[in-house]
Amino acid sequence: MDRPLFRGNFKPYVSPRDPCPPILVKKFVLPPQIFTNFQPPGLPQNSPAEALKQGSLWPAFVDGYYREEGIS
Amino acid sequence: MWVYEKKLLYPVEVSTCNPTLAKYLMEQYGGADGELAAALRYMNQRYTVPDKVIGLLTDISTEEFSHLEMLATMIYKLTKDATPEQLEEAGLGAHFVNHGHSLFYANAAGVPFTATYIQSKGDPIADLYEDIAAEEKARATYQWLIDVSDDPAINDSLRFLRERENIHSLRFREAVELLKDERDRKKIF
Structure with a gap:
């Protein structure tokens, strides 16, 4: 259910004086x-069972979300 | 008029005793982008949107109430057996003093729910765009909740709820498209 298609990324400015x-x-x-x-x-x-589990009848609109993705 | 089914929209299971998580979940219970705000917003806007999309707002509002019920169940399960000391440790000391073990419509920081969280502008596009924004904000809130929760059972329910926000957002976007189709239409009777 990991859908890298529905994730973006960017490179933020990094200062040499950043504290962390x-x-x-x-x-x-x-x-x-x-x-x-x-x-x-x-x-x-x-399938009906899968739709009830995922929250959508159409896999096209399911992108999942897992803390292991490390989004934040 | 509603018909109540005495069961949850999606099963709610709690695998760890974690009253701190209950405090965080309150953001989606009584917070600005929470399920209560969503349900009340759509249920109120539905009267003055074009006929074509009244049903959509009514249906989604009804579903939001079923989400609210899931959140209430999670928060209740996570706090019902906690001692006052445990609630204090979880940052819910003030909540306990005011409400005991009962639930209340407040956000994760304890700020009580207010109608100023929602709007009804009487302009279909303004209202629907607010609704789309509300769904995306709720989706993001679920993401951050999943990020701070290490309870796999709760996260399973939260993932389901997050996915529903995706679908609701899409349906509101479709409602906008339906209204755009009305442009310059010459109605011939």
Whole structure:
């Protein structure tokens, strides 16, 4: 369920005078729904059981989120 | 009118005794971008949006109440057996003094819920764009909750709730598209 497709990253400015060890690459979420204004018909569907578990009938809009991703 | 089903939208399980997590979860219970704010916002805006999208706001509002119920269950389970000392350690000492073991609509910092968190502008685009922003803010809040929670059972429910915010955001975006379709339409009867 890890969807690198729906993640972004950028390199923030790092100062030599930063007090803490700098994070060189910052990650953030670009969730699937922002890439469409209107859901196209006929998208592949999850099984009912999987849909109830994931929270969406369509895998296309599931991007998951795990603390292990280290987004923040 | 509603029909109440005496079960949760999605199972809520708690695997560790962690009243501090309950304090953080209150952000989604009685916070500015929480489920109560969402439910009340849509349930109120629904009266003055175009006919085409009334049903959407009513449905999503109803679902937000079911999310609220899940949050309440999590917070209750995490705090019901905590001693006053444990609640104090968890940063819920002030909450206990004011509310005992009961729940209250306040955010993670203990600030009570206020109607100023929500708006109803009577302009369909302004209202729907607020709703989209609210869903994305709730999604982000769930992310940060998952980041501070090491309870796998709670995180499973939080991931489900986060995904629902994705879908709600998409539906509100579709509502905007529906209204854009009304542009310059010549209605012939």
